[in-house]
Amino acid sequence: MKIRKAVAALTLSVSLALPLAACGTADDSATASTSTTSTESTTFTDSTSGTTGFGGGMPGGGGQGGPGGSVDVSAVTTEEQLVELIQDAYGDPGLDLHRGHQPVQDVLDEVLGISHEELHVRMDAGQGLAEVAEDLGVDPQELIDGMVAEYGVAIDTLLADGTITREEADQYLADLETAFEFRVTWDGEEATPTYSGLDT
Secondary structure (H helix, E strand, O other): OHHHHHHHHHHHHHHHHHHHHOOOOOOHHHHHHHHHHOHHHHHHHHHOOOOOOOHHHOOOOOOOOOOOOOOOHHHOOOHHHHHHHHHHHOOOHHHHHHOOOHHHHHHHHHHHOOOHHHHHHHHHOOOOHHHHHHHOOOOHHHHHHHHHHHHHHHHHHHHHOOOOOHHHHHHHHHHHHHHHHHHHHOOOOOOOOOOOOOOO
């Protein structure tokens, strides 16, 4: 009987956490429940907490843009980390249209002006970020610009400390915009590009 109750509690808490986990966040009550129910549920929570580093070095993203991840642009101190950060800007294709919201959630909240839950309802119904924006009367370029501004701090830092030149900074900024444009307008089909840095 105790096992049956534990399994039921685990099933409920996992079902509460899964919809929000797709964007890189979890409902606090669901997380608390999964972390205290059993060892298995703690493993679930850990498996959705993202990886360390900037994008995990995986083609097509898959690192900090994933569940639980949070990109700290102020921690970028090398050009290699900047390349990984731009890869992260493409989002995690494994999360379908969601592509990992947490690193850019504040931009989504500010520009779209809807709750995180409403965004999920719309995306689960098949709308991509650009479609959500347009449906709300928002130019998708506003989302792209906001995301670029958020991540662009890393480019400014490397430019200021002499790691990259002004010309390189301009190219990285253009590449960052390309990555976020892909993320916002992704059609659910196109393969996520692998970003390897500036062309030599």
